[in-house]
């Protein structure tokens with residue numbers, strides 16, 4: 494359910510209420526935030542308004558509905574995108590495809606700075622407003638960036654093959670401790686409190702090193718693994734866009750985020766920049782850094798120079814410019830990347846996907862080796 498969409502005519506991201514004000518030229522007071530009847534502009538809206546993510550037209554305005562006899566809002570005003578046959582108008586890979594019911598919330602792919610209260614988000618909003626006022630970028634640039642990302646993702650596709658077992662296996666390999674290496678010898682087990690489980694884990698590393706290293710190439714938190722599981726189940730066997738195509742851009746964006754967070758003198762959140770690679774960068778900062786790189790043709794030092802200009806420029810006069818800004822171009826990047834990783838790991842796994850069973854089998858093999866060694870003693 495997109496609550497905002499991009500107007501080609503006004504060249505910016507708007508919600509239904511703001512579009513109503515612009516079209517009717519009539520802005521009600523704050524106490525009567527109502528959505529004007531836009532039916533006379535229906536044809537114009539269908540061709541002008543486009544989805545912030547996939548860029549398709551065919552928008553209709555869905556008016557808000559309230560519970561009978563109360564002020565409780567059952568359905569927020571939003572845009573619905575309909576094709577010529579009356580079906581879903583979004584590109585099949587758009588995050589809003591099949592999600593136009595009005596019940597689902599708008600995803601994190603669109604940041605509504607207007608409703609964001611945290612100091613960190615306000616810091617980014619201020620920078621966005623400065624960037625727009627100084628002409629470094631505008632909302633059309635942001636729309637162009639989203640389309641560029643969307644087109645790249647949809648040009649490259651893969652078939653979802655990761656089963657829940659394959660995902661659990663890849664996650665276990667990623668969490669498997671492999672930094673320390675140790676080779677088993679039966680004499681070690683003569684120690685009175687010998688740790689067989691630890692020995693089995695060391696042996697597992699020796700037998701599966703290539704797989705463990707592969708699984709650790711793309712490290713994300715448990716929340717992303719959970720999301721990966723949900724999406725793999727929902728799209729199993731289907732062809733979807735290949736998020737891995739975004740990897741070099743994601744890496745560069747994280748690098749710029751960490752550099753800016755360390756060198757700008759501004760706090761962008763509690764997460765230390767050194768952990769961005771694992772925990773993800775704050776989304777507003779991620780979005781702004783992607784925009785700086787996109788407008789610099791992905792040249793790191795050009796983007797850094799622009800960022801420095803942004804920080805040095807005067808306070809913006811209009812803070813509403815960056816109010817509604819459709820951007821996180823890496824929406825669901827981490828989760829899809831894990832789905833792809835799990836399939837790659839599964840393809841190279843010759844002994845099944847049961848981590849615990851493999852540790853148990855290794856432990857009994859080590860115990861057998863010890864028994865043979867002892868009886869030969």
Ligand SMILES: [Zn+2]
Nearest residue numbers: 544547583587
């Ligand atoms: Zn769409």
